[in-house]
Amino acid sequence: MPLNRNQIAWRIAQEIEDGNYVNLGIGMPELVANYIPENREIIFHSENGILGMGPQPEKSEEDGDLINAGKKPVTLLTGGSYFNHTDSFAMVRGGHIDLCVLGAFQISKNGDLANWATLDNSKPPGVGGAMDLAVGAKSIFVMTEHCTKDGTPKIMEECSYPLTGQGVVNTIFTDLAVIDITSEGLKVREKINEISFMELQNKTGAPLIESDIKELSPPVL
């Protein structure tokens, strides 16, 4: 079975190292926070000025002045801090954030990321902090479905949508596989057992490298 979103989030969470400063992109990547293994201390950064961001509060505890980058109410963990936007993005661009998990419309074989605009010009574009994060975090993980709803591969030779950053992605986590972007190309590290390498290749718009592929098998979530 292809992974559901919680399972992709679980898989990414296993990859996050103890002591890491991590920024989770708005939307699907936020799920990753739910699956951090218990014996690891991870500090979450929110680009609107929080380090040590905690989970969503009870409704009665919500505070309009304490929100995350997706403008949802959050909490502050003991030891957390607040700071202004300039300092927050100094953390981002200055290489102080260990890892950022972002969603994607498209990813190219050399790690270009497109996740802020499509080719539809009728709606106003909006970039937020995506370009700063893409270029600034030490590591970029992409969390995405392997293909779009109509089955078009999201991993391709070159992105057709406007880029967020060039050559920025390190690893792609999809519902079918874990793929590292290396100097040799797209290396499949893990895949689900239900599909063959050839089937995975057919769902991918750029050549994959097959070498010592492990099974991608998260728990039922």
Next chain:
Amino acid sequence: MRDKVVQVLEIKMIDKRVNNFEEALQGIADSSTVLLGGFGQAGSPVELIEALIDQGATNLTVVSNNAGEGEFGLAALMKAGRIRKVICSYPRSSGSFIFEELYESGKIELEIVPQGTLSERMRAAGAGIGGFFTPTSAGTLLSQDKEVRQIDGKDYVFEKPLKADVALIKAHTADRWGNLTYNKSARNFGPAMAMAADLTIAQVQEITNLGEIDPEHVVTPGIFVNRVLEVKLEN
């Protein structure tokens, strides 16, 4: 004793406190560039922005992370037809329907700036820096018409300072010197905007006596602030 002339010195005290919205917004001219604090609703000086509708300034260029939501604050100012152009990082928040209508009918101009660049451009203006090179947006549509320079093998995009006539921000506590503290993540763009404008006006929850803000806790020193207005809001 009786012979002694007692000279009464009149000491002019610095007092940035204003009593009402009219005094707070006095002198904001048409066609001004106005920085508006806030990230979503957190830190948005909603009451000052709405008072700007009564003040009357129009043809404004507004700098704000978002493009307003619902029909209050920035969205209300937009609806009143006072804004010519918006410079922001993310105008597409849910509830930004007034902006979207104006944008789609060509009645408002939009300049998209990445969030970190937006903040740094204002900081640069406030710090007297003539611009800076950032890796953000290199190789994307947003750097198309900008100078790109390779520094130590990496591409950087030249960004100019973003200076403004006016900043409207929201803080938590102020004193008569204009020293400010903020509340939680509502701090966001306040400190950068305060230093980037010729006239910085802060609405605050509370004005305290000079000395009551611990000097170690002042976030925006009063040198960057011109007027403070107490606007008590229910939590």
